[in-house]
Amino acid sequence: MKPAPRFLVMGAGSVGCYLGGCLQHAGAQVDFVGRPLVLQTLRTHGLRLSDRDGRNQFLAPAQLRLHEQVPTACHPDLVLLCVKSRATEAAAQELERHLAAGTPVLSLQNGLHNVTLAQAVAPGLNWLAGMVPFNIAEIGPGCFHRGSDGQLAAEEHAPLARSADWFAQAGVPLALHADLKPIQRGKLLLNLNNPVNALSGLPLRAQLLDAGYRQQFAGLMREALALMRLDGAEPAALTPLPWNLLIRILCLPTPLFRLIAARLLRIDPQARSSMADDLAAGRPTEIDVLCGEIVRLAERLGRRAPLNEAMVARIQTLSTRPTTTP
Numbered sequence: 001m002k003p004a005p006r007f008l009v010m011g012a013g014s015v016g017c018y019l020g021g022c023l024q025h026a027g028a029q030v031d032f033v034g035r036p037l038v039l040q041t042l043r044t045h046g047l048r049l050s051d052r053d054g055r056n057q058f059l060a061p062a063q064l065r066l067h068e069q070v071p072t073a074c075h076p077d078l079v080l081l082c083v084k085s086r087a088t089e090a091a092a093q094e095l096e097r098h099l100a101a102g103t104p105v106l107s108l109q110n111g112l113h114n115v116t117l118a119q120a121v122a123p124g125l126n127w128l129a130g131m132v133p134f135n136i137a138e139i140g141p142g143c144f145h146r147g148s149d150g151q152l153a154a155e156e157h158a159p160l161a162r163s164a165d166w167f168a169q170a171g172v173p174l175a176l177h178a179d180l181k182p183i184q185r186g187k188l189l190l191n192l193n194n195p196v197n198a199l200s201g202l203p204l205r206a207q208l209l210d211a212g213y214r215q216q217f218a219g220l221m222r223e224a225l226a227l228m229r230l231d232g233a234e235p236a237a238l239t240p241l242p243w244n245l246l247i248r249i250l251c252l253p254t255p256l257f258r259l260i261a262a263r264l265l266r267i268d269p270q271a272r273s274s275m276a277d278d279l280a281a282g283r284p285t286e287i288d289v290l291c292g293e294i295v296r297l298a299e300r301l302g303r304r305a306p307l308n309e310a311m312v313a314r315i316q317t318l319s320t321r322p323t324t325t326p
């Protein structure tokens with residue numbers, strides 16, 4: 001019998017706990033590295049996993065391998081990098097200090113450049129790009145729920161080909177692509193809704209059912225798509241609709257949008273973007289790697305991206321505002 005594969009989750013949060021939990025439930029050995037508060041919750045409540053298709057799995061506290069730092073003498077077959085992009089470099093350096101040279105690390109983060117940043121500060125590890133299309137939210141202490149659909153993606157690479165069976169067994173299949181860049185660009189376009197969602201204060205589905213918020217999202221996307229095309233960097237379509245059509249559909253009146261975009265609206269009523277979580281918790285957001293990326297692309301092309309610029313400014317003002325004490 002083949003030994004169970006070993007995974008290390010770097011950044012036990014929404015994505016890390018959900019994917020690590022699914023893999024462990026399917027029989028893999030998983031070590032979770034996270035912050036003390038998160039680990040304490042897992043030690044108290046265990047890890048519960050649920051999804052839109054009826055998954056309801058539980059790992060008791062005693063089954064979880066929880067660490068505040070990358071454990072010494074740890075030899076994972078694959079590391080899942082699940083920290084927010086602001087934490088990429090520090091996490092990469094910590095991983096390199098503790099892991100054998102060449103250990104494969106799959107970045108499951110939003111944004112285009114996490115792997116390049118990690119590679120620059122921790123060149124001894126084998127950095128691979130991935131993409132998570134669905135939403136994960138902590139819906140109760142230690143309870144992580146997948147609230148929308150889609151297939152995990154990653155760049156084609158031997159260590160990932162070996163792990164792909166495990167992802168499939170765990171019910172989170174991983175599709176491998178020769179070139180992940182177009183997929184990452186497509187994900188970036190969809191993630192331009194993150195700040196709109198965060199500012200709306202609404203769950204994703206309710207926000208998408210509001211014509212005004214859809215117009216904002218469409219505007220950010222239209223601006224970004226034009227710049228990507230000017231740069232000769234076509235994004236892969238991540239919905240059944242081509243990008244131009246998707247943008248037009250977002251701008252339709254709500255009853256028509258609801259009819260035509262039924263598939264896009266297959267989102268649990270409570271799902272929120274990861275930026276909404278950050279903003280609500282007073283944490284720095286990933287705005288710089290989302291709208292900020294479009295602003296930098298415009299600058300590089302000698303253009304402007306006024307809608308994305310304004311969104312960066314709005315989110316930065318909110319997330320740097322000091323919290324008032326009662």
Ligand SMILES: NC(=O)C1=CN([C@@H]2O[C@H](COP(=O)(O)OP(=O)(O)OC[C@H]3O[C@@H](n4cnc5c(N)ncnc54)[C@H](OP(=O)(O)O)[C@@H]3O)[C@@H](O)[C@H]2O)C=CC1
Pocket residue numbers: 010011012013014015016033034035038068082083084085087090091094108109110111132133134135136137273274283286
């Ligand atoms: N949530 C979602 O639905 C989706 C998220 N993503 C992307 O996935 C990535 C992860 O998102 P998400 O899971 O929501 O993030 P979370 O903030 O929920 O989880 C990340 C966790 O890692 C912790 N962390 C950071 N650095 C370290 C470290 N060196 N050692 C131990 N723990 C660390 C963070 O703590 P601290 O806050 O203190 O830094 C935080 O608790 C992001 O890039 C996000 O955009 C992609 C698709 C969907």
Ligand SMILES: CC(C)(CO)C(=O)C(=O)O
Pocket residue numbers: 110132133134135136190191194272273274275
């Ligand atoms: C899945 C999606 C697009 C929205 O939840 C996301 O990537 C995020 O929340 O950061």
